[in-house]
Amino acid sequence: MSARTVEEALFENPDSRGRALIRGGTALAVLALVALAVLVVRQFYVAGQLDKRYWEFFAWPTTWRFLLSGLLGTLASAGMAALIALSVGLVFLGGRLSRFAPLRWVSVALIEFLRGVPSLLLIYFCFLILPPLGVKMSSYWMVTLPIGLGTAAVVAEVYRAGVLAVPKGQGEAAESLALGRGQTFFYVVFPQAIRYVLPSLLAQLVIVVKDTTFGYVVTYAELMQNAKVLVANYNSLVPVYLIVAIIYFLINYGLSKGSKALGDYMRASRLSKAGG
Numbered sequence: 686m687s688a689r690t691v692e693e694a695l696f697e698n699p700d701s702r703g704r705a706l707i708r709g710g711t712a713l714a715v716l717a718l719v720a721l722a723v724l725v726v727r728q729f730y731v732a733g734q735l736d737k738r739y740w741e742f743f744a745w746p747t748t749w750r751f752l753l754s755g756l757l758g759t760l761a762s763a764g765m766a767a768l769i770a771l772s773v774g775l776v777f778l779g780g781r782l783s784r785f786a787p788l789r790w791v792s793v794a795l796i797e798f799l800r801g802v803p804s805l806l807l808i809y810f811c812f813l814i815l816p817p818l819g820v821k822m823s824s825y826w827m828v829t830l831p832i833g834l835g836t837a838a839v840v841a842e843v844y845r846a847g848v849l850a851v852p853k854g855q856g857e858a859a860e861s862l863a864l865g866r867g868q869t870f871f872y873v874v875f876p877q878a879i880r881y882v883l884p885s886l887l888a889q890l891v892i893v894v895k896d897t898t899f900g901y902v903v904t905y906a907e908l909m910q911n912a913k914v915l916v917a918n919y920n921s922l923v924p925v926y927l928i929v930a931i932i933y934f935l936i937n938y939g940l941s942k943g944s945k946a947l948g949d950y951m952r953a954s955r956l957s958k959a960g961g
Contacts, residue, residue, distance in 0.1 A: 729923060739921040743928065748915065755911030756932065762829045762907060763894045769833025770889070774840030781845060782870075792841075799838035804896045807831030812903050824905040832896045836889055843885050847878030884948035891937045898933075908932065 729735050742748050780792025799807075811827045822830070851874050859869040879886075900907040912929040916922050 732923075734923040739919070739924050742915075742919055742921070743924070751911055751915070752908065752929070752932070755906060755908035758825075758900070758905065758907040758911075759894065759897045759909075762825060762832070762897045762900065762905070763890070765829045766833035766836060766893050766897070767890055769830070770836035770840045770893070771886070773834060773837035774844055777837060777841035778844040778848070781841060782848070796838045796841050799835050800842070802835070804832050804835045805899050805902070807835055808899050808902050824900070824903040827903040828897060828900045828905045828907070832893060832899075835896075836893055839892075840886065840889060843882050843889070844875075844878065846885075847880075847882035848874055850881045851877045880951060883951065884944045887940065887944040887947060890944075891940050894933070894936055894940070 726735075733739075777792055777796055780788050781796065783789045783792070808827060808831045811822060811831055815822065855877065856869050856874055859873040860866075864872065897907050898909040901910050901913060904910060908929060912925050915925045919925070
């Protein structure tokens with residue numbers, strides 16, 4: 686198959702044969718997923734996980750209030766971590782683009798370190814290393830701060846990609862109007878960069894929400910920690926984690942769809958303005 690044919694197959698609208706192959710592949714994938722779901726349900730039944738005693742407590746309002754309190758804890762930690770990531774990521778970006786070499790080197794080192802270290806290790810650092818040194822934090826901050834800082838390093842690189850995507854002529858035109866370097870960045874370049882990378886920034890929220898599940902390390906009362914309490918009290922591991930997995934899926938699916946919808950809207954807006 687030629688390179689041109691590969692490009693057409695990947696990026697251009699499929700012909701009738703291609704659409705037929707897509708429909709066939711979709712049908713096979715659906716059948717495979719249905720078969721897998723049937724197999725999983727059968728295994729649950731064989732293992733006795735479908736017994737009434739494992740599910741009846743989900744009919745109690747107290748169970749859902751307890752899960753809701755954990756969900757609120759998850760959203761509180763994820764929201765603050767996202768705020769930290771967006772603001773500290775901007776600071777990292779400023780250092781990354783600085784003309785002062787030592788500041789640039791320090792910023793690059795911090796970004797690469799935080800990108801390379803798992804959030805779980807950062808949480809352990811706040812939990813095990815800082816308290817003996819006299820730095821005491823609540824369980825909320827032991828979860829939120831490491832996640833926020835780890836995500837900030839990724840956000841800084843997302844910001845930088847957006848800045849590099851802005852045509853250089855925009856900055857040169859602003860400087861020709863006697864705007865300083867800082868004014869050019871914050872008034873001209875960065876607002877345009879945000880438009881390029883806003884969907885990617887929203888997609889990072891999915892990772893932030895997932896990372897809050899590490900709250901069990903410091904017994905922070907988030908959704909997964911509360912799920913562990915239910916499992917311990919009712920000896921219902923599979924049902925509880927299945928319900929919690931559905932809740933996480935709905936949250937992250939909503940964030941993903943919102944990010945995609947925003948990206949499509951912004952892309953259509955740019956095309957309409959270009960056409961106008």
